[in-house]
Amino acid sequence: MFVRVGFDISPKNLGTNSTSHTRPFSAIAELIDNGYDPDVNAKEILIDKTQIRDMECLTFMDNGNPDLMQRKLSEIWENQVSLRDILEHSPFNKEEELLTELHAIEGPTGTKIIIWNLCRTSEGNMELDFTTENDIRIICTNDSGTSVPEIHSSLRAYCSILYLRPSMQINIRGQKVEDRPIYKSLDDIDKSYSYKPKTLEEKIPIIFGYNTKSKEHYGLMMYHKNRLIKAYKRVTTQMTSIGVIGVIECNHLKLTSNKQDFDNDDAYKYEETKA
Template sequence: MATRRQRGIPLSSLNPKFLHTNSTSHTWPFSAIAELIDNAYDPDVRAKQFWVDWTRIKGLDCLSFMDNGEGMTRARLYKMLSFGYSDKKAVKDHVPVGIYGNGFKSGSMRLGKDAIVFTKTRDSMSIGLLSQSYLQAVKAQQIMVPILTFRRDGQNLAEDAASLEAILTHSLFSTEKELFSELRAIGAAGPTGTRIIVWKLRTGETEFDFAADKYDIHIRASGSERSRERRAMSPESDWSLRAYCSILYLKPRMQINIRGERVKTQLISKSLAHIANDSYRPTVQLFSAVHSTGHM
């Protein structure tokens, strides 16, 4: 592996296996989904609506996430696909949720092995690929993120030829026509926005149950009687994405839609059965200390 240097000093490297390692911070899939929702909720994005859906593309189960926010420039998309970069700022009383530049990577890679991002601003359209499968296929020793940018006239940049080939070869979409179809899907929600598709959710049976409720996404229960008993005793927000999203924010500012139906948000402060207020008044007790000295 060639050593990259800056000012004559070796730079640290990031092995592709870190994508999986980093994702294990999420032991629960809903917290991973929350990372993607948080990105749209943050004040710099200005999204008014967010959609979560399940779809099948070329025979694979996929999760899709879309917002009608400001979209991302190529530079901002590159930062999102990189580690540790965040330029989010508070707007009035709206404080950004994420500040460490890690949420998209940990969240998307917890849900599946591969993710593709489509984003539109008023001036450009960009596509980025974060894929463990791609990195394994090319035997990458560093994390590589193919990024492709189209101008509004539909022409892509000449320097993006290698990224275009990588995306068409290693993503779910094998033609430019298919890529433009996903970019047009953003246009159905507004002139700008971002769409994320995650696939290779799990080998075999996924951890999600998409059949139990056509307007929800459930965490799949195991077939054991003990598991069913635990679920009956647990709050609905533990296994229903709709219930979880309804209480996700103390101050909901963005409409969340799951599988085509709006989530009815609940204000936690007004939903509690019993409320208790406790006043804490610290007091200082004055006392004298005794200090003894002696000789042996």
């Protein structure tokens, strides 16, 4: 994986990173977050697939500030041992091939990420499905017999609600993702509710609305500093409120290290019972 020429690529950290994300879309969200970083400040990110020799690869290319990456690259070309290791453990056999990928970055600044050795199912099929035009999908099943929310199976749908206040254009396989804050798709929106965390002086607003498209999908959409962390979380008041969606930004809660969940501490438990 060629990722901003990773700044700490010891085997221990590579192992940690490879097991920290149990869902493909959450791992992709973290790569998108890189573009949101103030040091990068990308305005656009392109997500696509490509073929390198006999391997299907996932690619990410943004137009953010690459100054730090360029310095790291310069250090690596000066160190032939590092360059040799990159060529040995990547899909590229020659330095020229690696440089060709970097030169493909559109515009004066940017970063390109290439991920290969994509996971396969026990039947040998790709875990990521590229057969749908302008989308990347995964097969999801639900033991309860109800349909699976589209954001769990479609990267395009997931990215459309990933941020409450989008500031970067996401493109998937050549087509722009339409930003669609979740509350704008609800009916009978009510903004009068609020929640008082035990650890804060002020109240946090909660937007409620009715999901007329798929009333079996309901619960809290929990964001943290603009980004979606948990979707359709059913807390006490929503256990039986079929079709009701709540949108809340929980900046006071602590995230787990992989940003897939909130720490199950007292603050989170209080929110589960009081929100």
